[in-house]
Amino acid sequence: MKSQPVHQGRLKTPFYSRLEKLDTVNEWHQWKGYSSANSLYCEDTEYFAIRNATAVFDLTPMTKYRITGPDALDYLNRLVTRDMAKIRPGRVAYAVWCDDQGQVIDDGTIFHLREGEYRLCSQERHYAWLLAAAIGFDVTVTHETDDVAALAVQGPTSFSVLKKMGLDGLEELKPFGLTHFDFQGKELMVSRTGFTADLGYELWIDPDKAEALWDALFEAGELYGIRAIGTHALELARIEAGFLAAYMEFLPADETVRTGRSRSPLELGLEWLVDFTKPNFNGRRALAEEKRNGSTWRLVKLDIEGNKPAHNSYIFENAKGNKGHIGFITSAAWSPVCKQNIALGTVKTPHGKPGDTIWVEIYYQREMHWNRTMAKATVVDKPFWWPARRGATPPGPY
Amino acid sequence: MTDRYDAIVVGAGHNGLVCAALLAKAGKQVLVLEANEQVGGAAVTREFVDGYSVSACAHLLYQLQPEVRKELGLSPSLSSNNMTTIALSEDARHVRLKGDTAEGVSDEDAANYRRFHKRMTRFADLLRKYLNKAPPRLGTTDFRDLVTLGQLGFDIRRLGKEEMQEFLRLIGMNIHDELDERFESPLLKGAISLDAVLGTHLGPRSPNTMMTYLYRLAGDHGRVGTPQGGMGSVSEELAHAARDAGVTIRTGMPVKRIVIENGRATGVETVGGGRFDSYLVVSNADPKRTVMDLVGARHVETGFTRRIQHLRSKGNAAKLHLALDGLPTIEGLSKKDFAERIVIAPDEHYVERAFNPAKYGEYSTQPVVEITFPSFRDDSLAPTSKHVLSAVVQYAPYALKDGWNDAAKDAFKQVVISTIAKYAPDIEERITASELLTPADIEREFHITGGHWHHGELTLDQFLFVRPVSGAAQYRMPVDGVYLCGAGAHPGGGVSGAAGRNAARAILRREKAA
Numbered sequence: 001m002k003s004q005p006v007h008q009g010r011l012k013t014p015f016y017s018r019l020e021k022l023d024t025v026n027e028w029h030q031w032k033g034y035s036s037a038n039s040l041y042c043e044d045t046e047y048f049a050i051r052n053a054t055a056v057f058d059l060t061p062m063t064k065y066r067i068t069g070p071d072a073l074d075y076l077n078r079l080v081t082r083d084m085a086k087i088r089p090g091r092v093a094y095a096v097w098c099d100d101q102g103q104v105i106d107d108g109t110i111f112h113l114r115e116g117e118y119r120l121c122s123q124e125r126h127y128a129w130l131l132a133a134a135i136g137f138d139v140t141v142t143h144e145t146d147d148v149a150a151l152a153v154q155g156p157t158s159f160s161v162l163k164k165m166g167l168d169g170l171e172e173l174k175p176f177g178l179t180h181f182d183f184q185g186k187e188l189m190v191s192r193t194g195f196t197a198d199l200g201y202e203l204w205i206d207p208d209k210a211e212a213l214w215d216a217l218f219e220a221g222e223l224y225g226i227r228a229i230g231t232h233a234l235e236l237a238r239i240e241a242g243f244l245a246a247y248m249e250f251l252p253a254d255e256t257v258r259t260g261r262s263r264s265p266l267e268l269g270l271e272w273l274v275d276f277t278k279p280n281f282n283g284r285r286a287l288a289e290e291k292r293n294g295s296t297w298r299l300v301k302l303d304i305e306g307n308k309p310a311h312n313s314y315i316f317e318n319a320k321g322n323k324g325h326i327g328f329i330t331s332a333a334w335s336p337v338c339k340q341n342i343a344l345g346t347v348k349t350p351h352g353k354p355g356d357t358i359w360v361e362i363y364y365q366r367e368m369h370w371n372r373t374m375a376k377a378t379v380v381d382k383p384f385w386w387p388a389r390r391g392a393t394p395p396g397p398y
Numbered sequence: 399m400t401d402r403y404d405a406i407v408v409g410a411g412h413n414g415l416v417c418a419a420l421l422a423k424a425g426k427q428v429l430v431l432e433a434n435e436q437v438g439g440a441a442v443t444r445e446f447v448d449g450y451s452v453s454a455c456a457h458l459l460y461q462l463q464p465e466v467r468k469e470l471g472l473s474p475s476l477s478s479n480n481m482t483t484i485a486l487s488e489d490a491r492h493v494r495l496k497g498d499t500a501e502g503v504s505d506e507d508a509a510n511y512r513r514f515h516k517r518m519t520r521f522a523d524l525l526r527k528y529l530n531k532a533p534p535r536l537g538t539t540d541f542r543d544l545v546t547l548g549q550l551g552f553d554i555r556r557l558g559k560e561e562m563q564e565f566l567r568l569i570g571m572n573i574h575d576e577l578d579e580r581f582e583s584p585l586l587k588g589a590i591s592l593d594a595v596l597g598t599h600l601g602p603r604s605p606n607t608m609m610t611y612l613y614r615l616a617g618d619h620g621r622v623g624t625p626q627g628g629m630g631s632v633s634e635e636l637a638h639a640a641r642d643a644g645v646t647i648r649t650g651m652p653v654k655r656i657v658i659e660n661g662r663a664t665g666v667e668t669v670g671g672g673r674f675d676s677y678l679v680v681s682n683a684d685p686k687r688t689v690m691d692l693v694g695a696r697h698v699e700t701g702f703t704r705r706i707q708h709l710r711s712k713g714n715a716a717k718l719h720l721a722l723d724g725l726p727t728i729e730g731l732s733k734k735d736f737a738e739r740i741v742i743a744p745d746e747h748y749v750e751r752a753f754n755p756a757k758y759g760e761y762s763t764q765p766v767v768e769i770t771f772p773s774f775r776d777d778s779l780a781p782t783s784k785h786v787l788s789a790v791v792q793y794a795p796y797a798l799k800d801g802w803n804d805a806a807k808d809a810f811k812q813v814v815i816s817t818i819a820k821y822a823p824d825i826e827e828r829i830t831a832s833e834l835l836t837p838a839d840i841e842r843e844f845h846i847t848g849g850h851w852h853h854g855e856l857t858l859d860q861f862l863f864v865r866p867v868s869g870a871a872q873y874r875m876p877v878d879g880v881y882l883c884g885a886g887a888h889p890g891g892g893v894s895g896a897a898g899r900n901a902a903r904a905i906l907r908r909e910k911a912a
Contacts, residue, residue: 280699
């Protein structure tokens, strides 16, 4: 392990100079040591850029690890629950990894960059776990968060913007595919991935070329409504997509203290990611047992009556709420694009099967005074927002 | 001949043989594969120079469990039994310990020692009961585990209020503080300290040394003996018992790996390329070797691999063998005293100071030594009127800072011989040949990772419920069909057979349940 100097204070991403120029509200938070904008001018406008035009989000602080070596595939296959042998070079896999008890440590995306060479991305940091997982394998795990600048370019016009920028052949790229271009003498990786469930891409480049890439992108996007966005707009899109977020829908298992506060992939609706035909992976034994005996929790997507977002609400079996709660909301929002009051939540099984009706206790404030309402909610099994354009190849010329 | 067995035991150490014999007695077809040419693992007798033989690693028998003796019909013949421990003093006023009597100390110390010994053996008996059971899992709902846990609580409570408090006070404590409170004789304190730290990476001031002392007493109340023909004869007797029960033992067959297919053991592959099939593979090897080398990290989970990798298993005890053309002279000892166990640990501070360098990867310049002359009552070990000296020497850290090269070994050997010469001035002229086995040699020769007696430090964090690590304390590894039966499993090392017996019982019980 090579030692690196530790940065003092908060880091700025290679795109900071550009973000700073666009920023009018000065609302930043810290994301794994980096300054990240909550919003740059107006959350609503930023959100509509995702759904109606092209939104650009600086995802450099996203944790990135490079995994290489002769055992890279075997290593990943033991690490994550899905079968990575099926992920060919040039493909990206959404994956989840567990501890020995089958409890989720985090979810993320694994990019098969080239034969035997992978990049694992996640919201949280996991170097210690990844190194422990490397014991007995011939692999090298390198933390490369700071070495790769990354942008999410999401929205219906994103393909047109990138095409105009000169990325010829991008129309061939299918969802969860990745490809490489030359950008001013450096390699630009483009993957058709994102956190919005819309047509969109993620761009990965050497930090030296970050500003040049930004400028080229915004020049190309001028007539396509391109806008930089902050995390608040993205968070709303994330909930509409029904995607999970660490510390919202689950706690990383290695961060929990109390028993029962972590979640298994089966409890998060990720059974499709768990491949029991693999003879061994972290958590396999525990998950096989859970599958036999049944899970304790179930993740639910809820379509809720009314227009009051069900932030932090308890969930009940009936409208009176007199039988004790059966779970709680983990993420909630009014979805402008769906015109729906939506939420993600966690409920005790056997409650929360798709189609079930359950009740959500919503508190809201009106002119200082608090009101309480029990809102009827329907469990849905599809993402709230999943437009056809997301998957169309070639993408439409919006 | 079929190459498919009901069970394959990897390693013919004493625990492996006990486990194999008990499985065979239950009707299983059992194959034992041993890497070395001799059975016995670290309990072997071997010639170290023409005409002189010695117990190569373990040299005293004090823990062979009555249950093991009984179930396998063992009756090892001892050349010396119930040996007196003689703690040498430079002024020849040695202290002698046997059972609950201490000679050569003040009347007050002698009385205190009697009380101390009584209490310690009582606690050791309690411990012994649990050495012969699979440790219960914590946080379990399994009925048997809950019963054992309940029993343990009850047994501790049954000591009586005062003794229970005393037990709970002592169990995690260091032996130095306890000895300092009770005794005045430095030799007495030194000798007991030595018993507490022998075979460990601990000094008398290290927490947990009360427990290691009790562990030693739990064998046979501290009674030690030397088997006729050396420790190898015990292993040979075990091998006979195993063969009588139908076990096939093949020596000179080092196992390369345990074959895992679709998440379960299906057999073993030898270094020579041989393949033997069985759905049950029991490893007498240490936990690290078993998991990291034989099974392979990819077949177990990350948390488990990490725990195994972090197991503390670096040995500190070296073995010195001397061929002597006659008994040395030790002032204050009569001739028959050479049949006893002689220790160099003049006081408890000496033992602690001997430990100090070991913390920093250096060997003791004033080591503690446990000496026996096994040839004194056993003609089979040395030519007539000649003798062998067998000594356990501490501390000789496995990971010596600059490595155990020939120069370091020679230097340390000289240190030990000079230490002995303080009490036996003519020892050097008696030596006709010598051999020093460092933990690194023990690792190489007996295939024990770190060369540690116990296959893993015997401390509270690696004991009982969590030995070798949590998640594997009941002999079953987290890979279907793989079990552990060696000293790395509960209860630990020493030629006791307890781990082997417990493992066999755990395997048979599980089969019955399935």
